[in-house]
Amino acid sequence: MFCGRWQQNAQLQKDLLMVLWLLVVTIMLYGYGMGTLSLTEPDEVFYAQTAKEMLARHTWSVPYIFGKPQFEKPILFYFLLAVGFKFLGISAAAARLWSCLFGITGVVLTYYLGKSIYNRRTGFLAALGLATSFEYLSLSRAVLTDIVLSTFILGALVSFYFGYLNARKRRFWFLLSFTICGLATLSKGPIGILLPLLIIFLFLLLRRELNIFFSKEIGWGLILFCFITFPWYLLIYRKFGQLFIDEFFIRDNIDRFFFVAEHLRNNTWYYYTATTLAGFLPWSAFLVISLFKIPWRQSIKEERQKGVLFLICWIAVIFTFFSLAKSKLISYVFPIFPALAIFTGNYLDQIIQRQEAKDKKSSLSFIIALGLLAIIFSAGGGYGLYYNQNRRFLPNNLLASIPIFCLALPTAI
Numbered sequence: 001m002f003c004g005r006w007q008q009n010a011q012l013q014k015d016l017l018m019v020l021w022l023l024v025v026t027i028m029l030y031g032y033g034m035g036t037l038s039l040t041e042p043d044e045v046f047y048a049q050t051a052k053e054m055l056a057r058h059t060w061s062v063p064y065i066f067g068k069p070q071f072e073k074p075i076l077f078y079f080l081l082a083v084g085f086k087f088l089g090i091s092a093a094a095a096r097l098w099s100c101l102f103g104i105t106g107v108v109l110t111y112y113l114g115k116s117i118y119n120r121r122t123g124f125l126a127a128l129g130l131a132t133s134f135e136y137l138s139l140s141r142a143v144l145t146d147i148v149l150s151t152f153i154l155g156a157l158v159s160f161y162f163g164y165l166n167a168r169k170r171r172f173w174f175l176l177s178f179t180i181c182g183l184a185t186l187s188k189g190p191i192g193i194l195l196p197l198l199i200i201f202l203f204l205l206l207r208r209e210l211n212i213f214f215s216k217e218i219g220w221g222l223i224l225f226c227f228i229t230f231p232w233y234l235l236i237y238r239k240f241g242q243l244f245i246d247e248f249f250i251r252d253n254i255d256r257f258f259f260v261a262e263h264l265r266n267n268t269w270y271y272y273t274a275t276t277l278a279g280f281l282p283w284s285a286f287l288v289i290s291l292f293k294i295p296w297r298q299s300i301k302e303e304r305q306k307g308v309l310f311l312i313c314w315i316a317v318i319f320t321f322f323s324l325a326k327s328k329l330i331s332y333v334f335p336i337f338p339a340l341a342i343f344t345g346n347y348l349d350q351i352i353q354r355q356e357a358k359d360k361k362s363s364l365s366f367i368i369a370l371g372l373l374a375i376i377f378s379a380g381g382g383y384g385l386y387y388n389q390n391r392r393f394l395p396n397n398l399l400a401s402i403p404i405f406c407l408a409l410p411t412a413i
Contacts, residue, residue: 015115018124019108026107026131030100030140035093044143046072048095051081055090061235069240071248075232076186077145095143103140106151106338107131113158114342116165117307119349126338126345129286135279135330136337145188146331152184153335156196161310164212171217178221182228189253193225195318195335203313206300256327266328272319275330280337283344290347291340311339 039045046065053064062069063078080098088094107127114123130136139147156177163173177196184192204213212218236244256262277284295302299309315336322332 014120015112018111018120022107022111022124022127022131023104025128026104026140029131029137030103034096034100034141035091037092039092039095039143041142041144044095047077047081047143047145048090050078051085051095052090054078054082055085061232062239069243071236071240071244072252073145074186074189074248076183077148081143096141099140099142099144099147102147102151103131103136106136106147106154109151109154109158110338110341113154113161113338114345116161117311117342118346121352122342122345122349124345125348126341129283129344129348130338130341133279133283133337133341134281135334139331139334144331146334149184149188149192150335150337152180152187152192153196154338156180156184157199157310157314160196160200161307163217171220174217174221175224178225179228182225185225185229186232189248193229195321198321199313199317202317203310206309206313207306257325262327263329267326269323271328272323272333276333276336276340279330279334280340280344283341286347287340287344290343293347293350294343311342314339 039048050063050065050070053067054060054062057064060079060082061075063073063075064070077098081095084094084097088097107130110130111123111127114126116123136147139150159173159177159180163170163177166173181193181196184196186192201210201213204210277287280287294312295305295308296312299305299312318336319333322328325332
């Protein structure tokens with residue numbers, strides 16, 4: 001018994017050490033210099049201005065901008081921004097704080113999911129790769145809802161997967177999953193529940209376990225989801241009626257998906273493939289190789305590959321869903337990044353394992369090289385992934401420009 005507890009504590013200590021290391025890296029990455037640049041991205045200004053007006057009007061349930069109610073997004077993200085402004089003051093750093101926190105949370109969740117599906121080193125490499133990928137780093141330092149939605153979807157799917165693996169605690173994990181889906185729906189709209197449900201359904205269908213999808217645990221989860229989300233939607237409908245329906249559901253959701261291509265040049269079949277590879281830099285080459293090495297057929301047939309199948313369903317549903325939409329933006333498929341990072345981390349882990357079988361010194365050198373790559377990229381991304389006030393890519397002074405030029409180095413490697 002004592003040996004078992006000691007081993008269990010040793011494993012827990014290793015997890016805590018990994019998480020602590022990731023926390024240090026991500027806090028420096030996303031937290032350092034958050035307020036250095038003003039809010040220059042139009043969407044950043046839009047969200048911050050809405051939160052400021054909510055705070056000024058002392059309304060916590062209705063988003064306002066320029067004195068009029070607006071329903072482009074549900075209330076949760078505006079609410080969080082307003083809370084930050086109230087306690088920290090109105091500033092660029094306070095506005096970006098929530099994106100920083102959600103970005104850090106997503107990295108830690110990716111570590112635990114990668115560890116659960118593969119092993120601890122895969123989880124760590126996946127989390128490190130995700131944290132330092134160009135798009136994830138950018139969105140974790142920007143006042144945008146994309147990192148919030150991605151982290152909520154990640155949390156919902158991680159909770160479901162843990163409940164799927166542990167039948168004894170399934171009710172708890174499934175209820176937690178649908179709670180997070182409720183928060184996602186209050187952040188971005190119906191896709192907060194639609195995407196996780198489609199992924200879960202496809203996974204259980206391929207696993208021939210649809211009885212879980214129609215189980216009472218899922219039913220209670222849906223009821224909890226309704227209790228979380230319906231009050232705000234009903235409140236706004238009762239207050240604004242058809243205006244809310246027309247602007248939020250019809251214009252911002254149905255029209256943009258089925259009929260209106262807001263950015264015509266983006267509406268191509270290869271758009272998301274190209275933007276995902278660009279956003280996953282500097283790890284894109286490893287990502288491409290890892291995707292070719294996925295055991296696609298075995299994931300359906302073999303029990304030990306169920307985690308791989310879960311990641312495949314995750315990527316396939318989100319990528320296909322937004323590829324079918326008329327309106328396309330780079331960040332729409334961003335929620336697939338944690339799954340892509342886990343596949344990439346597993347590929348890197350396989351390389352290390354092969355080197356360990358040959359020469360431990362070579363393996364150590366490879367790990368050090370990966371660490372240096374991440375550190376260089378982190379230094380480059382610590383400042384200026386945004387336009388400055390004059391809308392130029394490079395800041396005006398040379399000292400501030402140096403970190404941006406560092407971005408080219410890991411990309412070249």
